[in-house]
Amino acid sequence: MVSLLDRKLLRDVAAMRGQVITIALLVAAGVAVFVGSVSTYNSLGTAVERFYATARFPQVFVTLKRAPLSIVPQLNAIPGVATVEARIVREVIVDWPAASQPVSARMVSLNHAGDERLARLHLRRGAAPEPGSPRSAAVNEAFAEANGVNPGDDIRVLLNGKVEAFHVSGVALSSEYVYAVKPGLPIPDDRLYAILWVDRRAAEAAFDMKAAFNDAVISLAPGADPKPVIDELDRLLEPYGSIGAVARRDQPSNRFLEDELNQQKVMSTTIPLIFFGVAAFLLNSALGRLVAAQREQIAALKALGFPTATLMLHYLKLVLVIVLIGSALGIAAGWGFGRAMIASYQGFFRLPELPFGLTPWSAVLGIAISLTAASLGVLTALRQVVSLAPAVAMRPAAPLGFRRSWIEALLPRAATRSRRLMILRNTAGRPFRSVLTVAGVAFAIPMMVLGIFWRDAINEMIDLQFNLVERGNATVTFPHPLDRSILRDLAREPGVLVAEGQRIVPVRLRAGQRSYLTSVIGLSAGDELRRPHDAILHPIAAMPDGITLTRRLAERLDVMVGDIIAVEAMEGRRRKRDLPVTAIVDESIGMASYMEIETLNRFTDEGAVISAASLYVEPTAMPALGRRFKNLPTIESVTMKAYTLSSFMEKIAGLVFVTAGILAAFATIITVGVVYNSARISLQERAWELASLRVLGFTRGEVGGILFGEFAIEIVLGILIGLPLSHAVIGLIAGFHSNESFQIPAVIATQTYFIAAGVVLAAAAASAYIVKGRVDRLDLVAALKTRE
Structure with a gap:
């Protein structure tokens, strides 16, 4: 019952x-x-x-220039090493007819037809290349889906200046390329970057690597510390051009x-x-x-x-x-x-x-x-x-003890009419209730801002990285450092308006017990196409007597301007030098460092060479230039900003906007719930007082005006408090969400504040409309009745 x-x-x-x-x-x-x-x-x-x-999935990765397979037993003998898989890995160009620019690819050799002891392939369709197969290749699924590649198709690869056709035997996934990104870029572009797995014999023939390797992946014994293993690997492989072994944490996809x-x-x-x-x-x-x-x-x-x-x-x-x-x-x-x-x-x-x-x-x-x-x-x-x-x-609760407040003394006489005084004194006379309503609205504002500020952050990241720092619209890299005279050849290409060279050298930076493996980018003092900026967006030129770090890299090394850090080049003669930190710059993507290019060339003792070039190309000439670059063996890869931005918006921004849209919807629900309940409960709490006013001769409109006047004051105060509170909340969230790959800027556009405040005001207007109907239907007898 x-x-x-x-x-x-x-x-x-x-x-x-x-x-x-x-x-x-x-x-x-x-x-x-x-x-x-x-x-x-x-x-x-x-x-x-x-x-x-x-x-x-391996635990240690190492890339080198060339080493004989005969050294592999020594690597296996390092304490803590369980398995060593020696491979051949090279960056190549794929001649894909449907692409308007060269497609970059990484060719990786297979020792056991895909069933590798480490970095085993996961076949989605077809099969891995058979042992001894000279012209078969498996392709990564992301590239296959983006370009419609199927087992049985042919794919043309530029090898040693000649185009060679490979038969696609299968489509695969790899734990090394869960996030397949072109070297030097933080963003994947599945249309223009591929992973090709070929049999070892095919790789040996293509790159003249008979009985040699230039890449190795290593697994460790259970409980083994990777640091001493990495140190010993660097010692043994330094004579063979190792650029430094890295632990799983620093492998690009896994990072x-x-x-x-x-x-x-x-x-x-x-x-x-x-x-x-x-x-x-x-x-x-x-x-x-x-x-x-x-x-x-x-x-x-x-x-x-x-x-x-x-x-x-x-x-x-x-x-x-x-x-x-x-x-x-x-x-x-x-x-x-x-x-x-x-x-x-x-x-x-x-x-x-x-x-x-x-x-x-x-x-x-x-x-x-x-x-x-x-x-x-x-x-x-x-x-x-x-x-x-x-x-x-x-x-009923005892009436409030109304008295003149200091606020009234600040207001003009016209603002202190009876009804306005009632609104002010009712609001001030119930401080706890008023504070709860104001706090509810104030907290609703950051919820709305949190849901929609991500678009502001993405736009700021794009503007900082791709408009202020990287101002060129195309970048080319070379398979090895070339004389700076190559810039004259690039500048003569149809449509190229500006060409500026850069030298990119892998380095290990050390500051006390802290170290980080990254690249240093050599820039000329007058460069316009890549210009690092400081926190207030002033361009910073690379100084000839030191090194410039991005802010997050400086924080990782725990250094400031003026501190000395050790710089070790990880290629060539692997020279080491102590340099002062001359500037700290702000970038949204990656953790780079900069040096003046002539200083960097002297440091590596290579002469006036470059390994990449930034270009500004007439937009209408881009397609023809892309087709031209397909046939230039001196170019290893090409990156065009328009495609990079498109990929960024599709991958990173798309993922962020899904989250942001859902959070904005939940924030709207919270906002409506807060405002509606505040108005509805206020009516329930004030029913006796409002009915009394009606009996005393106040009209429905006047009674509603008193109730909604108090409500309006609370809404406005909540919005005014919520807007600065939003900035604090976003700063906290942005700090937590930044990582080595991306820096989320704590930027809130003015329109975002207007949208958040507008949603609160719209919810308030709708709530007032609903509550007004209840005020108009107020039962005076029931509200005033006192139970004995």
Whole structure:
């Protein structure tokens, strides 16, 4: 049998359905962001670990110029080494007829037909090249899908100045190229970069590497420390042109993947914490005010003999109903959020399978946090009511003690008419209630900004990196350093307006116990096509007597301007030199360093050489120049800014915008829930006063104006506080989300602030319209009736 209080519960839920739904949506938004973020992180991490294990992903990687296979036993004998796989790896050009520019590719030799002891291939279609097959190749899935390549097709590769045709035997995935990116670029372009796996004999013949290798991957014994292994590898392979062994953390694909996993981990804690914290606060205050508004009902029930514990249980049931409704919606929305995130990752990271799985503990914890926050708000308000004698509690609350405030003294006489004074004094006379409403609106603003500021950040990254720093629209790299006279040849190509040379040298930077393997870029003092900038966007020229670092690289090494760092060239004679840090520059992508090119050439003792060139090309001449570069053996790869930006927007920005769109939707829900409940509960709390004013002769419009005047003051104050609060929240989030691959700028456009404030104002206007109908239908007798 349904008890009296349970029937009241059902009637309350039906009567307050608007408030119940909006409060439940607050719970849903917090639970959804928490469950979706945590589950996405766990799903992605589990898929990566599974693939790394089955594909035998190496733990140490080393690239060198050329070494005999006879040295491999010495490498195997290094303490801590379990397996060594020696390979041939070279960058080549693919002549793909459908591409308007040269397609860069990395050719990797296979020793065991794809079933390698390390870095084993995962075949998606077809088969790996058979042992001894001279013209068969497997191609990576990302390139195959982007260009419509299928097993049985032919692919033309430029080798030693001649075009050789390879038969595509299969389409594969590799743990080394989950994130396949062209060297020197942070962003993959699947249309213009391929991985080709060929049998070792084919690679030996193509690159004159008989009984030799120029690349090795190593696995370690369980528990082995990679650092001494890397040190010994560098010592043994230095005579063979090693550019330095790196641990798994610094392998390009894995570095980006780990950065994204770490960022997703941060997102699964920081953003849900902010969303959940705000939602829990609002839930606590909304339900607390809702219960306090029923003080007369509670007192009447207590007078009828209902024990305090029974009344508390009754209102906890109300909390439970609302939280369960919200949690059910939140878990469903979190499932959709997570699936959308995983779907966006599937085109970004190439894994054999990337299923989404809901993390059960996140759902349980989300429900528990929501239930706890709601229960605390209800019990706090209930305790204040039940502590009063029933006869006292059933009477309306004592009127406020109105008095002239300092605010009134600052206002002109026209602003202190009776109704305006009532609005001001009601707002100031209930400071706790006013503060709760203002705080709710103030926290809603950062939620909206957090959902939509990502577009501002992406635009800032593009503007800084591709308009201020990298001002050319094409970049070419050479297979080996060439004399600077090559710039004259490039400048004579049709459509080339400016050509500037750069020398890029792999280096290891050391500062005390800290070290980092990166590249130093040699620039000329008058270069215009690549110009590093400082924090206030002033161009910084490379100094002839030192080295310039990007800010994140300086932070990684823990150095400042004026500090001395050790610079070790990882090619040629591997010279070492101590240099002062002469400047620190800001860049959005990567962690680079700069030197004046003549100083760098003297340091490496190579003469006036360059290894890359930045070009500014007449846009209409781009297609013809791309076709021309396909046939130049001196060019190893070509990068055109338009394609890079297109890939950036498709890959990085696309992934970010999926998250941003979903967060913006949840933020809108929170905003509407906050504003509507504030207005609705204010009416419930003020019903007796408003009815009294109606009896005294105030019109409906005048009564509504008093209520909405107070509401407008609270909304405006909340917006004014929320806007600077948004900047602090975004700064915190941007700091947590930056990594070695990308720096998320804490930039908020003016229009973003306007959008966030506009959503709050729209929610306020809609809420006022709904509440106005209730003011017009106010039952004066019921509102003024005093229970005896």
